[in-house]
Amino acid sequence: MYCEQITLKDGQTRWRCIADGPRNPVTGRRRQIERRGKTRREARQRVEDAIRALEEDGIDESVSKSMTFDKVAARWLEVYAATGVKRGSIRIREKEINILNNYFAKTPIIELSHFMYQDMLLRLAKDG
Secondary structure, eight states: OEEEEEEOTTSOEEEEEEEEOOOOTTTOOOOEEEEEESSHHHHHHHHHHHHHHHHHTOOOHHHHHHOBHHHHHHHHHHHHHTTTOOHHHHHHHHHHHHHHHHHHTTSBGGGOOHHHHHHHHHHHHHHO
């Protein structure tokens, strides 16, 4: 792991740490993880947390920030349809996804929370 102190445009100093994470599973290329923090310890901890999330959960935060709910739902539906379920089941899921897209379509998947989901359920119940 490599850590250095950097100076931002406004004159503040921060720490930046870079470490090698797990290789990209699709391309096999090297993947470096970079995080910043006010202290060296904070920056190092952020890098370690990001690497741990990649290794244990397989979640890449940089990809999660750009993936919207509608993209993830469409991809899930493709996988669901490929499992060999009946066409009627697929149609039901399409209808449900269209309803959810009214509320969450362009929301980044990483920003969805339990509170947002609960609020959507309450609004659906209220509207009928």
